Amino acid sequence: MAKFKKKKDGELPQASTAALPDIVFMLLFFFMTVTVMKDNSLMVENKLPTADSVEKLNRKNDRVMYIYAGKPVAGYEDAGKEAIIQLNDKFAQPSDLKQYIYAERALRSEDIIPLMVTALKVDHKANMGLVTDIKQELRKENMLKISYLAVKPGKK
Template sequence: MSKFKKKGNGDLPAISTASLPDIVFMLLFFFMVATVMRQNTLKVKNELPYADQVEKLDKKDLVMYIYAGKPSERYQSTFGKEARIQLNDKFADVKDIQQFIYTERESKREELVPLLTTALKVDKETNMGLVSDIKQELRRAEALKINYTTRKGESSKNNE
């Protein structure tokens, strides 16, 4: 006589889905906290040129972005078709760059100010005169760490 009895069939019990809503909400909260929302809405055409010798920036929070290019089709009726400068979410003139740099410096902690880099995201069809004017204003604001943002690839693709 045995003390243990075998079950009639060896089926596995059904998987409990009681904790499934908890897992879904936990994932939802994780992605809500971990996702970085876009900071700026791009108002200028920004097709970056190609470069074959590129380096990646380490700390993106220490970068100030200056966009330059022709206004996108949505803004051409208001701002024309000539290349413009965009600082954060608004169009600006060259003379506004210095104030933009000072404002960005004030928003950072004092020990991080020497590490700030200015990144120029310039459309490949923008004339060099505008870029030169931007660089002159950056010199006046003593923002001497400049990065030109490009796409990785053969530089011969820029002529196409």
């Protein structure tokens, strides 16, 4: 017959850690799927102008190239007080657009390049001379599809 032993010192059994790696990987996959990566942090004021007829573009994000323009926000006063261009996360001059366009084209496949649209996100207080300079540089690089982003009256 089997003999049963009584625990003498009242020790607790060790906790099983066999499921711990499964839990860690499940949390990792959860955060990987729900986390949204931020594209750009705006360094310029960007209150869009209002427009009576606003049409939403039904294009994929890989076809759109964004150019921001406006007065530098607090913390970037060393860039000046006038409206300036922001390309990705850097301030730029209109002459820098050529390099930016080539870099954006290099990121896309050959069949998407003719379909690319340049979206101008220009602050409503920015001077029109800067917008004209941007358009001239885009014209030189044959980027003729331009979209001006705006909001409907009453929306922000």
